[in-house]
Amino acid sequence: MLLNLFIVLVIIFLVFLLSMVWPPDSPWSPWWRTSNKVARRAFKLANLTEKDIVFELGSGEGLALMIASEEFGARGVGIEIDPIRFYLSRLLVWRKGLTDKIKLKRGNFFKHDISEASVVFVYLVPKALDRLIPKFQRELKKGTRIVSYKYEMDLPLLKEDKEYGLRLYTT
Ligand SMILES: C[S@@+](CC[C@H](N)C(=O)[O-])C[C@H]1O[C@@H](n2cnc3c(N)ncnc32)[C@H](O)[C@@H]1O
Incomplete structure (x- = not known):
């Protein structure tokens, strides 16, 4: 019995270690996340206000x-493919009493309409960002601000926060 428990714990630990090296846009990469400090800087860079709707892909x-x-008083829409993180996010948003302001959708963001966004926030690997550009050009309104954390995008750059690895683009 104890041995079984030990084996399960070792497996969980190994999965945890592996998840740290999986690419950040993979559904199996739970430990790549934006800190509150970086998120704050990202939204400052985008001049976020209560009039905005932020889509986080x-x-x-x-x-x-x-x-x-x-x-910042903004409304938010989040799209997440990983069920664990999706349900955890729903719980956290509910616990903070923000369910009126933040809508969370489970699924693939390539399959969701994002045209309502005034700001898009992404922390994804370059391959995923490249694939998003045609979607941005097709669906986003002219002048929508896009903030990318860590990775560059092939879009017109408006501003950059080099210290925090943030870039602000527009469509
Ligand atoms: C690097 S993590 C960033 C998480 C969060 N945005 C943050 O900054 O803390 C990337 C997230 O994108 C999710 N993801 C990757 N591809 C996706 C897709 N096609 N549709 C929806 N979510 C996706 C992953 O499951 C993961 O939670």
């Missing part, structure tokens, strides 16, 4: 959207 635990909503 691959919203993880919804932490950045909670900053957007609590500290």
Whole structure:
């Protein structure tokens, strides 16, 4: 019995270690996330206000959207493919009483309409970002701000926060 428990714990630990090296846009990469400090800087860079609707593509635990909503008064929409992070984000948003301001959708963001966004926040690998550009050009309104954390995008660059690895683009 104890041996079985030990084996299960070792497996969980190994999965946890592996998840740290899987690419950040993979559904099996739970430990790549944006800190509150970075989210704050990202939304400052985008001049976020209560008039904005922020779409976070691959919203993880919804932490950045909670900053957007609590500290900037914006509404948020998160799309997350990983069921664990999706349900965790729903729980966290519910616990903070933000369900009126933040809507969370489970699924693939390539299959969701994002035309309502005034700001898009992404922390995804370059391959996924490249694939998103045609979708941005097709669906986003002219002038929508896009903030990318860590990775560059082939879009017109408006501003950059080099210290935090944030870039602000527009369509
Ligand atoms: C690097 S994590 C960032 C999580 C969160 N945005 C943050 O900054 O804390 C990337 C997230 O995107 C999700 N993801 C990757 N591809 C996706 C897709 N096609 N549709 C929806 N979510 C996706 C992953 O499951 C993961 O939670």
